[in-house]
Amino acid sequence: MSNGSADTNGHVAADTGRAGVILAAGPSSGFPTIEKALAPLDGTPLLAHATATLEPIVDELIVTCQGDQRDAFAKVVDDGRRFVSRPADGHNPRVELQAALEATDATYAAVLPVGLPLLPTGFVELLFAQARTETGAVPSVEGHRRSVPAVVHVRAAAAACVDARQAAKTTIATVIAELTPVVVSDRTVAAHVEADAFSIINTHEELAAVQPHWSRPKNNPSS
Template sequence: MTTTDRSGVVLAGGHSRRFGQQDKALAELDGEPMVKRVVERTSPVVDELLVSCREAQRARFEAVLDSAAGSVEFVTDPEPGAGPLAGVNAALQHTSGEYVAVVACDIPAVDPEFLAFFFEQASGRQAAVPRLQGGTPQPALAVYEAAAMRRVSTALLDDGVRRFRSALEELDVCFVAPEEVEARTEWHTLQNVNTPEELAELEDELR
């Protein structure tokens, strides 16, 4: 793998318990699986793109993403069900970019231009993370310095800590305030979908 400036990781290994029997990543928004939407919206702003998933998901994802724009590599979770921080850590063992965009597969309206802005904000720092309307950070739609996040996530997981936001406490983070988010994009581009009802609401909003 050649050295790149920007890597991307799509987190798709969750068990989707609140989504019923269906794999949330494959649920369709406007006729397109969410994981495919996220891949196609992330790939224009990165030099390489990895999808972090469970081994049991890989064949289905490969079939769905075969027609997606841009090339995609797959990284399987060494410990399925360990959470998004473990998924990020697994993917970071295979990325070559100095900075990496992390996007959860359940944020299907992600804005490529907004993601590119986060790469700019992360320059010279260890992360750029948006704050949602209530001020809560959203670490699953953010950009990280790969070496720093690799080191921090490894240390946390070794200590038994799986909470994604715990990594932010160990990094030099540029937090993007809600006012800046509103000035640059729509809130639905940061919305994560956890239930079929939320998916239907987002589909209505995008029409």
């Protein structure tokens, strides 16, 4: 992550705008014959669904990947998307998130795992609104604080990643905990989306289970 951008006079401008981060570099053990990000839901890859969720409300989109995934992923999303390769040190979600945060000058970033196709765009917009002037925002779902989806202050989250590294912590949950984000209450969450909007797909069976819900209209907090 750069420390702001410099204009033609050498003055450093503050970070501005929004980024969308799609975490797609994780292992796909539940999808032995295909990358999870490329697994189709209603004929469309999960990566494309994640892109469609974030694209309307962010200024740039960053997709994390392994080096050998980049070409296949690039065929799914439009040109101009930024791909960030996860450092080759095994699957470490914290490292994956840190690499994405260091690739943007945005002030806030929405963080979305690739296997979360039922989450509506409007709910991410709600998280952006809740995170404003804070270090981040996450939902509480059925009494449990979720680590993703999340909206995080980029600089604060990058610093939290460094702290997590020094403490030998590898999970995104650790990073989110360091931020002490605003937690959107169960009642507020339930007013905007069904609980199954937070169902994360990790296997073919979970993908099949989501299919019946796909045609149901998504609730949208902006409507």
